[in-house]
Amino acid sequence: MLDYQTLDNIADAFTPALLATCLLLIAQSLFQKxxxxxxxxxxxxxxxxxxxYGLMLLDNLFGIWPSFDLDYSTHTAAALVLSVFLxxxxxxxxLLWLSAFMTYCALMYxxxxxxxxxxxxxxxxxxxxxxxxxxxxxxxxTEE
Numbered sequence: 001m002l003d004y005q006t007l008d009n010i011a012d013a014f015t016p017a018l019l020a021t022c023l024l025l026i027a028q029s030l031f032q033k034x035x036x037x038x039x040x041x042x043x044x045x046x047x048x049x050x051x052x053y054g055l056m057l058l059d060n061l062f063g064i065w066p067s068f069d070l071d072y073s074t075h076t077a078a079a080l081v082l083s084v085f086l087x088x089x090x091x092x093x094x095l096l097w098l099s100a101f102m103t104y105c106a107l108m109y110x111x112x113x114x115x116x117x118x119x120x121x122x123x124x125x126x127x128x129x130x131x132x133x134x135x136x137x138x139x140x141x142t143e144e
Contacts, residue, residue: 007111014104015075018082025089040137041089048081051129055122065121073114073122079104080126084134088141 002010022045029038052074059065059072083101087094108114 004111007107011075011104011107011111011113014100014107015078015082018079018086018100022082022085025086037089037141040141041085044085044088044133044137047133048085048130051126052077052081055125055129065118068121070121071114071118073108073118075108075113076105076119076122077126080123081130084127084130088134088138 022041026038026041026045029035029041055077056072056074065072079101083097086097090097105119108119109116
């Protein structure tokens with residue numbers, strides 16, 4: 001079994017690797033001069049970042065999660081929105097991104113970063129705010 005520090009390094013690399021993959025997809029769309037898709041990707045990525053860190057700010061200001069004896073998981077929020085981005089724009093690998101996200105959640109729990117409650121409550125709130133945007137985006141991508 002890998003030691004704590006090695007697993008910690010893997011966990012620390014996960015979100016940056018997801019972000020790099022998202023940025024590569026945007027670069028590919030730009031290179032292919034697929035302006036509509038690039039604009040959709042940049043818009044979703046921007047919204048996702050604002051959502052993730054906006055919720056963190058609100059939680060820090062108002063203590064929303066602590067009032068339920070929970071902790072807002074920025075790790076979960078960031079990994080979730082980036083995974084959803086990749087599932088939307090790399091449909092052939094949806095199961096891969098979903099599995100990677102679930103594995104990351106298990107790793108966060110195993111490493112004692114967050115409780116199951118922290119992870120699930122964060123994911124529920126993030127998906128509630130992300131789903132209307134991704135549904136609309138998915139519909140517009142299907143029309144192309």
